[in-house]
Amino acid sequence: EAGVAQSPRYKIIEKRQSVAFWCNPISGHATLYWYQQILGQGPKLLIQFQNNGVVDDSQLPKDRFSAERLKGVDSTLKIQPAKLEDSAVYLCASRKERGRYEQYFGPGTRLTVT
């Protein structure tokens, strides 16, 4: 079974620029998460999708962050414009079905904003 795929793995941008991350979950996994992990901290949930619908985006800074999951499969997370404090690893995770809690994480995208 292929794991969660993410791209790019690394990205360096200047503040006020835009950036987009892509995630392909494990096939058949209905739930998809985007987390922000700042160095030395635990993953912080940004947004959670159930199929192609958003079920939790309470911690997503909606003035600059957006995410979509077209057709309930792949997902993209966008930051526009980026700030210095957005420097972090952005992790995508997926889960097979509600009630089965194990999340499978992708390798993450390390974003550096200069």
Added chain:
Amino acid sequence: GENVEQHPSTLSVQEGDSAVIKCTYSDSASNYFPWYKQELGKRPQLIIDIRSNVGEKKDQRIAVTLNKTAKHFSLHITETQPEDSAVYFCAAARSTSYDKVIFGPGTSLSVIP
């Protein structure tokens, strides 16, 4: 809002000794408590989990205990090995319409050969 605290933030043990990491949670409706291990530069991976209807669970050298009354749970690693060195995250989740998971800040464990 919901919160998970974790202690200690760093832990060093001699190889062969035991390591204990403790977490507390604020949401009394939480009923699932996973532990993730994250090696340097790698993704978090689930190592063990426990549900609220169980007080203890063991898997070889790893065990987790849960005290729902006190709202705390712990990870125990016995006979530690250098490859146990990593950051460990506890988390708490509740079965709601969207099964939200809250992660603790992590414990950096170093096992000294």
